Amino acid sequence: MATLDSRIPEGPIADKWTNHKNNIKLVNPANKRSIDVIVVGTGLAGGSAAATLAELGYNVKAFCYQDSPRRAHSIAAQGGINAAKNYQGDGDSTYRLFYDTVKGGDYRSREANVYRLAEVSTNIIDQCVAQGVPFARDYGGLLDNRSFGGVQVSRTFYAKGQTGQQLLLGCYSAMSRQIGKGKLKMYNRHEMLDLVIVDGKARGIIARNLVTGEIERHSAHAVVVGSGGYGNVFFLSTNAMGSNTSAAWKIHQRGAYFANPCFTQIHPTCIPQHGEQQSKLTLMSESLRNDGRIWVPAKKEDAEAVRAGKLKPTDIAEEDRDYYLERRYPSFGNLTPRDVASRAAKERCDAGFGVGTNETGEAVYLDFESAIMRYGQEDANVKGVHNPSQEQIRQLGEKVIETKYGNLFQMYEKITADNPYKTPMKIYPAVHYTMGGVWCDYNLMTTIPGCYAIGEANFSDHGANRLGASALMQGLADGYFVLPYTIGDYLADDIRTGAIPTDTPEFDEAEKAVQERIEFFINNKGSKSVDHFHKRLGKVMWNKVGMARNEKGLNEAIEEIRQIREEFWKEVKVPGVADGINPELEKAGRVADFLELGELFARDALEREESCGGHFREEHQSDEGEAVRDDKKFTFVSAWEYKGEPSDAILHKEPLVYDNIELKTRSYK
Amino acid sequence: MSTHKNLNLTLKVWRQKDQKAKGNMETYQVSDISTDSSFLEMMDILNEQLINEGKEPVAFDHDCREGICGTCSLYINGEAHGPGREITTCQLHMREFNDGDTIYIEPWRANAFPVIKDLMVDRTAFDRIMAAGGFISVNTSGNTVDANAIPIEKANADKAMDAATCIGCGACVATCKNSSAMLFVSAKVSQFALLPQGQVESAERAQNMVKVMDEEGFGNCSNTGACEVECPKGISLENIARLNREYLSGSVKK
Numbered sequence: 054m055a056t057l058d059s060r061i062p063e064g065p066i067a068d069k070w071t072n073h074k075n076n077i078k079l080v081n082p083a084n085k086r087s088i089d090v091i092v093v094g095t096g097l098a099g100g101s102a103a104a105t106l107a108e109l110g111y112n113v114k115a116f117c118y119q120d121s122p123r124r125a126h127s128i129a130a131q132g133g134i135n136a137a138k139n140y141q142g143d144g145d146s147t148y149r150l151f152y153d154t155v156k157g158g159d160y161r162s163r164e165a166n167v168y169r170l171a172e173v174s175t176n177i178i179d180q181c182v183a184q185g186v187p188f189a190r191d192y193g194g195l196l197d198n199r200s201f202g203g204v205q206v207s208r209t210f211y212a213k214g215q216t217g218q219q220l221l222l223g224c225y226s227a228m229s230r231q232i233g234k235g236k237l238k239m240y241n242r243h244e245m246l247d248l249v250i251v252d253g254k255a256r257g258i259i260a261r262n263l264v265t266g267e268i269e270r271h272s273a274h275a276v277v278v279g280s281g282g283y284g285n286v287f288f289l290s291t292n293a294m295g296s297n298t299s300a301a302w303k304i305h306q307r308g309a310y311f312a313n314p315c316f317t318q319i320h321p322t323c324i325p326q327h328g329e330q331q332s333k334l335t336l337m338s339e340s341l342r343n344d345g346r347i348w349v350p351a352k353k354e355d356a357e358a359v360r361a362g363k364l365k366p367t368d369i370a371e372e373d374r375d376y377y378l379e380r381r382y383p384s385f386g387n388l389t390p391r392d393v394a395s396r397a398a399k400e401r402c403d404a405g406f407g408v409g410t411n412e413t414g415e416a417v418y419l420d421f422e423s424a425i426m427r428y429g430q431e432d433a434n435v436k437g438v439h440n441p442s443q444e445q446i447r448q449l450g451e452k453v454i455e456t457k458y459g460n461l462f463q464m465y466e467k468i469t470a471d472n473p474y475k476t477p478m479k480i481y482p483a484v485h486y487t488m489g490g491v492w493c494d495y496n497l498m499t500t501i502p503g504c505y506a507i508g509e510a511n512f513s514d515h516g517a518n519r520l521g522a523s524a525l526m527q528g529l530a531d532g533y534f535v536l537p538y539t540i541g542d543y544l545a546d547d548i549r550t551g552a553i554p555t556d557t558p559e560f561d562e563a564e565k566a567v568q569e570r571i572e573f574f575i576n577n578k579g580s581k582s583v584d585h586f587h588k589r590l591g592k593v594m595w596n597k598v599g600m601a602r603n604e605k606g607l608n609e610a611i612e613e614i615r616q617i618r619e620e621f622w623k624e625v626k627v628p629g630v631a632d633g634i635n636p637e638l639e640k641a642g643r644v645a646d647f648l649e650l651g652e653l654f655a656r657d658a659l660e661r662e663e664s665c666g667g668h669f670r671e672e673h674q675s676d677e678g679e680a681v682r683d684d685k686k687f688t689f690v691s692a693w694e695y696k697g698e699p700s701d702a703i704l705h706k707e708p709l710v711y712d713n714i715e716l717k718t719r720s721y722k
Numbered sequence: 723m724s725t726h727k728n729l730n731l732t733l734k735v736w737r738q739k740d741q742k743a744k745g746n747m748e749t750y751q752v753s754d755i756s757t758d759s760s761f762l763e764m765m766d767i768l769n770e771q772l773i774n775e776g777k778e779p780v781a782f783d784h785d786c787r788e789g790i791c792g793t794c795s796l797y798i799n800g801e802a803h804g805p806g807r808e809i810t811t812c813q814l815h816m817r818e819f820n821d822g823d824t825i826y827i828e829p830w831r832a833n834a835f836p837v838i839k840d841l842m843v844d845r846t847a848f849d850r851i852m853a854a855g856g857f858i859s860v861n862t863s864g865n866t867v868d869a870n871a872i873p874i875e876k877a878n879a880d881k882a883m884d885a886a887t888c889i890g891c892g893a894c895v896a897t898c899k900n901s902s903a904m905l906f907v908s909a910k911v912s913q914f915a916l917l918p919q920g921q922v923e924s925a926e927r928a929q930n931m932v933k934v935m936d937e938e939g940f941g942n943c944s945n946t947g948a949c950e951v952e953c954p955k956g957i958s959l960e961n962i963a964r965l966n967r968e969y970l971s972g973s974v975k976k
Binding site: 101108119123125126129178179181185188192195212213215222225226230233239264293294295327330331336463467470533534582584629634635636 | 740755758760763766770772774777779781783786789791793809838839842844848849853854855856858859861862863864865866870872874875876879883887889890914917919
C-alpha cells in the first residue's frame with residue numbers, strides 16, 4: 054500500500070514555498086539532457102509544463118488526443134484568470150486570494166498548496182504579458198480587471214470572453230518554440246491507454262496512434278498527467294466532446310489514489326438543454342454576473358404563462374420579479390459562489406418558478422436591462438449628450454455591453470436564436486468542472502513515485518468548490534511555476550539511470566492488456582452503441598448524484614451504474630477497425646472508464662455525510678436550505694485506492710489541518 | 723429560416739476510408755431532426771443511425787462544440803462552416819435549413835490539408851508554421867518585468883486581440899482558390915507585431931513563418947478576400963497587409 058504523506062514543508066505558511074525551493078534537489082543543465090519526461094495532455098497545465106520542462110533542458114514528449122495541442126479544452130474558458138496583483142488598490146493581497154480560495158472551497162482544500170497558488174499568481178500575469186497574451190487594457194494602456202463570484206475585490210484579468218483561448222495560445226506558442234528547437238516532441242492524435250511501472254516507479258506509457266491505430270511504447274524517467282477533469286461522466290456537460298478521464302483513471306488503476314471524486318462543480322450559468330438530441334452544453338461566463346441580474350417571476354401563474362409561451366419576460370413588472378440571489382444573499386448578490394448560485398436556481402425551479410420553454414421547463418433569467426441603462430446613462434454623461442432619450446441611452450448602453458461581452462452575446466444568440474440585448478438570457482446550471490481528481494502531495498506527485506498530476510486532473514487547490522477564474526490560475530501555476538521545480542527533486546536521483554528500455558516484461562504486459570481490450574471492443578457482437586450507455590450513465594449521475602444527493606438516491610445510483618456497466622461489457626457495439634481512425638473505439642474505452650469512476654463518485658458522495666461546496670446532501674442542510682458541514686467528522690481528503698471493482702476500493706483519509714484560517718460556516722449573506 | 727419544428731433531410735456525405743483510398747459521395751436520409759439541434763448533433767444522429775444499421779459511422783473532427791477550439795471543419799453546401807457568417811460548423815443550427823433540403827457535406831480541400839478519413843483532414847502544417855516563429859522568444863520562468871511596466875496603447879492592444887482570436891480551423895485555406903494560408907499566418911504575425919514585446923523579432927518572425935508556409939504547399943494570396951468572408955472569427959484582411967509589410971522589412975534587413 055502506498056503511503057499518504059502530503060509532504061507539506063515545515064515553517065510559516067508564507068515561507069513554505071520559498072524554503073522548499075531552496076532545499077530541494079536540483080538537476081544540473083548537462084544532466085537534464087539525459088532525462089526524459091512524458092506529459093499527457095496539452096491544456097494550460099500540461100502545455101505549460103511541457104514548454105517549461107523543455108526550456109529547462111529535459112527531453113519532453115507531449116501527448117494529446119486532439120489534432121493539435123492548441124485545441125485542448127482550456128481554450129473554452131471564457132471569463133478570466135485571478136491574480137493578487139492589487140492593481141485596483143482595493144485591498145487585494147496574497148493572503149486574501151488564499152483566504153477567498155480556501156473559504157470558496159468550503160474548507161476542504163489543502164492550505165499549503167492554496168497559499169502557494171496565491172503566491173505565484175502574480176508571476177503568471179507577468180509571464181503571459183511577456184508572451185504576448187493580449188489582456189484587456191484601459192485607455193491609459195494598463196491592464197483592466199473585473200470581479201468574479203465569491204470575492205469582494207477586482208482581481209480577474211481577462212481577454213474579452215476568451216481568456217482561456219488567449220492563455221492557451223500563449224502556452225501553445227511557448228510549446229511551438231520548443232518544438233521548433235527539437236526539445237519537445239509532440240504526439241498529436243495520440244491517446245494514453247496505460248501507465249507502465251518498472252521497479253515501483255512510473256517509467257512510461259502505452260499510447261494509441263489515433264490515425265494508424267498503432268499501439269506504441271514510450272518510456273521516460275517521469276510521467277506527468279495533465280489530462281483535465283471528468284465532468285463528461287455526466288454525458289452532458291460544458292466539457293469538450295473528447296474530454297475524458299482515461300489518463301487519470303489508468304494511473305488510478307496502476308496505484309495512484311483518486312481523491313474526492315464527489316466534488317464536482319455545477320456551473321450556474323449555462324444555456325439550458327433544448328431536448329433529447331442534445332450532445333453538449335454551453336457555458337455563459339460567470340463574468341456576466343458582474344452586470345446581469347438573475348431572476349424568476351415572483352408569481353407562479355406568471356411562470357406558468359411564460360412556460361406556455363403566453364407571457365414575455367419583458368412584460369413582467371419590476372415588482373413581480375424575484376431577484377432571488379439579491380434577496381437571499383444581499384452582500385454578495387448575483388456574485389455568490391457557483392455552488393450557492395446553482396442550488397438557488399434549482400430551488401426556484403423545483404418550487405415551480407422556472408421559465409424554461411424547453412422540454413424540461415428548467416431555466417431562470419439573466420437580465421442585462423439595468424446594466425444597459427446604467428452604462429448608457431454613464432456614457433451619455435461622458436460624451437456630453439444632454440437630455441438623452443431612453444432610446445439613445447439604450448443604444449449607448451448596448452454598445453458598452455457589446456464591448457464587454459460581445460462574443461458571449463453572439464454565442465448565445467447563435468445557439469438560442471434569441472437576442473439577449475432585447476430579452477433576458479435564459480440559463481440553468483450544468484456540470485462544468487471537477488475539483489476532485491488524482492491525489493498528489495505538495496510536490497504534485499501521486500502515490501506512484503515519478504507519476505505527477507497537475508491542473509484539473511489533480512485535487513488539491515479548490516476543495517469542495519472552485520471560485521471563478523481560478524482554474525486557469527491553477528493550471529498555469531502548476532505547469533509554469535510549481536512542477537518544473539518539484540520534479541527536479543525526484544529526477545535528481547535519475548541522472549545516472551540512462552534511457553529506459555521499452556523491451557521489458559513491464560511494457561510487454563501493459564501493451565498486451567491494451568491490445569486485448571481493443572480486440573474485445575472490435576470483436577464484441579453487441580447491439581447498442583457506446584453513446585447509448587454513456588447517455589444512460591449520464592442520466593443516473595445527473596438525477597441522483599447531481600446538484601442534490603441523498604442516501605437513497607446514491608444507493609440506487611451505485612446499483613444502477615453497476616448494472617449499466619455489466620450490460621456495457623456484454624452489449625456494446627463498436628463498428629469499424631482497430632488499425633485506423635475509429636472514433637467509436639476511442640469513445641468505448643473512455644466510457645468504460647467513466648462507468649467505473651461514476652460508481653466510485655457515488656460511493657464517495659454516500660460516505661461524505663455532510664454538505665460542503667458542490668457536494669450537497671439533502672440530509673445535511675439548515676432550515677433555510679443552506680449547506681451544513683460537519684468539520685468534526687469530515688475535515689479530510691477522501692483518497693481512494695483501486696482494488697478492481699469500485700465497491701472494493703479502499704478509503705484512505707488525509708486529515709486537513711488549518712493553521713492559518715479559522716474554519717467558519719461559509720456565509721455570503 | 724425554417725418554420726418546421728422537425729426536419730427530414732437528404733445528406734450527401736464524402737466518404738473516404740483513409741488517406742490513400744479514393745473517396746466518393748454517399749447519400750443518407752435523416753428524419754425528425756429538431757430545428758433547435760446543432761448541425762453536429764444532426765451528424766451524431768446520422769451516426770447513431772448508421773451504427774444501428776451495422777454500418778460504419780462518418781468520421782468528422784469536432785471537440786468543444788462552442789466555436790472556440792477550431793477542431794470542426796466541413797464544407798457545407800459549398801461553404802466553409804456552412805451558411806451564416808462568423809460561425810463555426812458546431813455553431814450552425816438546423817433552423818437554418820428547411821424540411822426536405824438536400825445538404826452536401828465535404829471535407830476541407832487543400833493540398834496542404836490531406837484527407838485522412840471521411841471528413842477529417844490533417845492540419846498539422848499549421849503547427850509546423852507556428853513552430854517556425856509563432857511565438858515571442860521568452861522563457862517561462864516568471865522572472866520578467868511587471869505586467870504593467872509597459873503600457874500598451876488600447877487601440878493596439880485591441881487590434882492585437884482581434885488578430886489573436888484566430889482559432890486555426892483552416893476555413894481560410896479551404897475557401898481560398900489558391901489554398902493560401904496568408905490569413906492564418908498574418909493573424910499571428912500581426913498579434914505580435916502590434917505589441918511592444920513582440921516587435922523585437924517581428925521581421926524575422928514573418929520571414930520564418932512564410933518560408934515554412936511556402937514549403938508546406940499553401941498557395942499565394944491574390945487578394946480575393948474570400949478568407950475574410952468565411953473566417954468564423956472575422957479576422958481582417960488588414961492583417962495580410964501587415965504581414966506583407968513585416969515580410970518586406972525582413973527582406974530588406976537581410
